[in-house]
Amino acid sequence: ESGGLQEVKRTINIGLAPAEVAHLIESSPPKVRKMLWELVETENEGEILQHLSDEISADFLNEMSTEQLVDLTSELDTDDVVDLLQQLPEKQSNDVLRGMDSENRSRLEAVLCYPEDSAGGLMNTDTVTVRADVTLDVVLRYLRRHRSLPEMTDNLLVINRNNEFIGILPINKLLVSDLNQTVREVMTTDTQIIHASLDEEDVAKIFERHDLVSAPVIDNHGKLIGRITIDDVVDVIRDTADHSMMSMAGLDEEEDTFAPAFKTGRRRAVWLGINLITAFIASAVIGLFSDTIERLVALAVLMPIVASMGGIAGSQVLTLVIRGQALGHISSGNIGWLLNRELAVGFFNGLLWAAVIGGITLFWFNDALLAGIIAAAIIINLVVAVLSGAALPIILKRQSIDPALAGGVILTTITDVVGFFSFLGLASILYL
Amino acid sequence: ESGGLQEVKRTINIGLAPAEVAHLIESSPPKVRKMLWELVETENEGEILQHLSDEISADFLNEMSTEQLVDLTSELDTDDVVDLLQQLPEKQSNDVLRGMDSENRSRLEAVLCYPEDSAGGLMNTDTVTVRADVTLDVVLRYLRRHRSLPEMTDNLLVINRNNEFIGILPINKLLVSDLNQTVREVMTTDTQIIHASLDEEDVAKIFERHDLVSAPVIDNHGKLIGRITIDDVVDVIRDTADHSMMSMAGLDEEEDTFAPAFKTGRRRAVWLGINLITAFIASAVIGLFSDTIERLVALAVLMPIVASMGGIAGSQVLTLVIRGQALGHISSGNIGWLLNRELAVGFFNGLLWAAVIGGITLFWFNDALLAGIIAAAIIINLVVAVLSGAALPIILKRQSIDPALAGGVILTTITDVVGFFSFLGLASILYL
Structure with a gap:
């Protein structure tokens, strides 16, 4: 044992x-x-x-x-x-x-002194610095006096006497260049420099776009204060990507898969509570039409279809736009195009599924009016759903509300209310 | 212009x-x-x-x-x-x-000749190799004969005369070591070696766990055939993380945010069609109890609450477990503990929300039996929902079905059917 x-x-x-x-x-x-x-x-x-x-x-x-x-x-x-x-x-x-x-x-x-989610909070201070006016031969001898170099040192950072960053000397260039040249002759100055106040997600985008292993970090005065390495950036990328998916289910991206029952249960209860409000709003809408349902119970049988098709169609667009935001694809210049596209998709899918669902309803209940009502409600709800799915994340983000966290709940409320209201409302008008 | x-x-x-x-x-x-x-x-x-x-x-x-x-x-x-x-x-x-x-x-x-999503498909062939028996001085002179080194060369790869991989010589070690030593004396042999057939997601895990910039790739005979660099691994990490979220909405992780209306509409129509089947199954369950609903229309008003609370509770667990699978946290050794935990969470949240929803129902409809029925249905559906949410991804993965793609649809079917059946079923028994 x-x-x-x-x-x-x-x-x-x-x-x-x-x-x-x-x-x-x-x-x-x-x-x-x-x-x-x-x-x-x-x-x-x-x-x-x-x-x-x-x-x-x-x-x-x-x-x-x-x-x-x-x-x-x-x-x-x-x-x-x-x-x-x-x-x-x-x-x-x-x-x-x-x-x-x-x-x-x-x-x-x-x-x-920098926020945890900024470049300053992500950086290390283990830079290896050299001066621009020495020869590569001197640099090599200087390096050889170290017992080891910091991990992921792919560049030496070139600074002036005021500790201001002026360029990088890639190790791979040091290894193939003529040793009599000075650092200034070999160094690269058009490199990616990270300001300490930059948001960590923007740091990740720079690393991804320029395939970096490390990058220098400077303060407001242009002084070199540290460097960021790809291993820490990979953690940011993983967390950012997890964030959207977990938030959409009301979870934290750091959520522990094996958290004790009470801890995870309490947190999830909050999310259920928020969604309960949505569910009761939908119930209230149905309650408005209880007389109509009493006369035609088929409405109760069919009404979840209208709401759920809207929910599915809307959350597809919501997911697409939230991912587009995370990748930085969505800007004020292309929102108009996106909404137009979704209007077209909403009509296309609305017509298609209105026909299918109308057909099934006609076959099932043998009631042409009911089939027409559900078909119309499907078209209305799908169009509203896709437009909301596209517009919500954009509006929420402008209000500095996390679209992944709030978008789904608001969208479901919209698709439930519009779905039940259009279907039951049309029925109560046309059957009276 | x-x-x-x-x-x-x-x-x-x-x-x-x-x-x-x-x-x-x-x-x-x-x-x-x-x-x-x-x-x-x-x-x-x-x-x-x-x-x-x-x-x-x-x-x-x-x-x-x-x-x-x-x-x-x-x-x-x-x-x-x-x-x-x-x-x-x-x-x-x-x-x-x-x-x-x-x-x-x-x-x-x-x-x-290697699959696109394997280490072989991810690798580059631009390795810089050296022999173990030469001195570091010779290595430096050999490097200086190159005009440039491949990007992200943080290690030289040491091979024998049969081209078999035997170790790495980190550049950072080469720069600080005594130049009279041989490669063999300085090289590292306990390094991460990647087999060409390894799945790309496993490659990403190795890079993340060991903070690698590059790693050698060998074939079945131990021969060095290439190397993988972190920039390509970052793309894999981004795609893997996006995959779960996008699949849960029936989208592809490569989905183009600005695809033309017809292209994206057609693809999304397929997903709506699959979900329509779920919706009609739920309708069929409601249809079984249309007599009961006709007598007590409050059932139609309240029934979406039971189904939707189950859906929300279930999809939280589903998301949590799918993320846990992606991170490699879920194994046969801890499934039992996880299911027990979810049973406890299901009961805890079931009791809590049964009390709240029962209370509101009593206040709204002034009907104690109805309040009791919805409370019981909520407990039943929440327990079934969280257990399904935890078990489904594990079962699906064993059948080699993507849990992120199929899990949500199956889960909604379960929570809708169990929700409507328990609520309306109990009502039809107790009101007869």
Whole structure:
């Protein structure tokens, strides 16, 4: 039994990469997680923590003392320490900062003053800098005095005596150039420079469009303050992409698959509550026409079809436009075209499915008027649905409301209300 | 007028990076796209095409002659040429291959024999290789004979005389090590090696977990055949993450935001047709109880609430589990725990919302029996919904059916049928 435990301990601390241990922990139910974490040796804790999702690492961090936290941070990259500190309550985070030596502290404070989701919050301070007027030969000898270079160092950053960024010297160029040339002769100046205040999603777009491995970060005065590497950008891309999908189901993109029942249940209850309001609004609309339904119960049988077809058609457009926004495709210049296109699609699909559903209704209830009513309601609801699906995310974004979070609920309310109202309303007029 | 056009032409061909031009084209309606594309100069076409989504680039490629295509491919990386060829009809793709010089052709054929979504289909053949028994000094002099190194060369790949991969020599290590050492003394052998047949999503996981910039690809015999770089992996990550969200709305992850009305309308019609079947199944269930509804029309008013709360609760779990599968968190070892957790969450939320909805119903219709019936139906439907939401993606994946595509439709069918059946069924028993 104890031999088995030793085996697991060895696997965790020697056999697996930190990211693999983190993955193992994330894939385990809460109790097993605690057990696994206790087997991790102190020197490996930092590396594993930074690969865990925020929620899980916060759980572990909250159980550590300030001294343990200071030890932990001493071996991590600046941006990873910042991530950890941001998960702690402010008091404890200040205690940890005070426990550090002054060099580490000032390095950290430079990063901590930027928002977590900005380029400044994403950057590392481990730059390798050179001056423009030295020869490549001198650069090579300078590098050889290092014991190692920071990971993902694909460029040396060229600065002037005021610490202002002036260009990059790609390592791959250093390796193939004549060593008697100066840095200035070989360096590249038309490179992507990232301002510290830039939003992290815009940083990701720059990395994606220009296939970067790392990029220099400058402050408002053009001074070099750090660099961003692709591994951190990949995390941003993953989170951004997950964000839309998870938000559409009322979930957080960091949502823990194996959160305890009470924790996840409470959060999901909120979402059900919000959607209940939508459902009661739809019920109220149906309630307006209860006399008509009492006379023709087939209306009750068919009415969910009108509402659900609208919901499906609308959420297709909603998803398409939200993804288009995330990719940066949607701008004020093409919204008009998009709405026109959706009007055409709404009519096309409205006519098609009105014919099909009308036909089935005629066959099922042998009532031509009912078939005509449902066909008309389908056309109305599909057109309204696709136009709402396209317009909602654009309107919400202008109001700084997250379309992925709010769009679905509002859209369902619209398609339910319009669906029930047009179908039951037409019926109550035409059957009276 | 013509001066303005010249301006745009200059911007496209000189002012913007290829990825930025591609982004501009993707953000434009179809007609503007054609116009922009015609302004692109021949030598820039290849680079821009590889940044366009498959559908749009296929449109442009189909209008080019074989000679134009051969010219186009001569300046691109192997993996990008392969991407282009795979978008052409087989006959045309063969014509292009025949038009190439033999060196380029054999380089391509090595990659074309692997599936598009495997490591082999993702790799480039532009490796820089060295032998283990030479000194670092010799390596440096060998590198300096190149005019340039391939992009994202962070490691030199060490092979033996049979072209078998034996290790990597990180450039950053080469720069700080004693030049009299041999490659063998400095190289790393416990590195991540990618087999050509590995699925591209697994390749992405390896890159994410180990923070790689590039990784060597070997064939079944251990021979080095190429390398994969992070820029291509980022595209895989973006597509994988988009896939789940887009599939859940019946869309393709490559779906073009600005596809012409007819094209996108036709595709979306298919999805509406599939969902119509679900809607008619729900209608048929309601039809079974039309006598009961005729006697108590309040049932028709309230029944959408039961179905929709089930739908919302179920799709939350569905989304959570599909995301968990994409991240590799779900395994046979933790499904049992997950189902138990969902059972608890279903009961917790079922009781909570049964009380709320029962209370509102009592207040609205002043009918205690009706309130009790809807409360019971809510509990039943929420428990079934969350269990289905958790179990469906796991069952579907075992059957090799895409859970993101099929899960939502099946789940809605279940929550509609169970919701209407339990609510109307209980009512018809208790009111008779």
